[in-house]
Amino acid sequence: MRIRVFCCVVLSVFATGLSAADLKIGFVNVARLLEKAPQAERAKKDLEREFKPRDTKLMNEQKAIKSMEEKLAKDEAVMSESERQKLERDRNPSSKRSSS
Numbered sequence: 779m780r781i782r783v784f785c786c787v788v789l790s791v792f793a794t795g796l797s798a799a800d801l802k803i804g805f806v807n808v809a810r811l812l813e814k815a816p817q818a819e820r821a822k823k824d825l826e827r828e829f830k831p832r833d834t835k836l837m838n839e840q841k842a843i844k845s846m847e848e849k850l851a852k853d854e855a856v857m858s859e860s861e862r863q864k865l866e867r868d869r870n871p872s873s874k875r876s877s878s
Contacts, residue, residue: 843869 812818846869854862 846865850857850862850865850869857865
């Protein structure tokens with residue numbers, strides 16, 4: 779009886795060992811897959827093409843606001859109150875929209 783149990787245990791260990799050797803575990807790097815996939819590249823190009831005009835407009839507005847801020851900082855001491863207020867209104871478009 780003990781020999782039978784021992785044989786069963788030994789056989790089950792070998793059988794488990796063989797099936798574990800055949801077992802393969804895979805890993806998918808989703809970030810790399812999304813970065814390198816042709817569909818992702820095409821979607822990225824489509825998004826860039828769609829939003830490029832808006833991005834360009836925002837960059838131009840940012841440059842204009844920066845130059846207005848520099849002018850305000852440089853000429854604030856010699857500007858009249860109305861000129862200063864006009865420049866501040868032009869610099870801050872959100873206040874212009876709310877007053878309209």
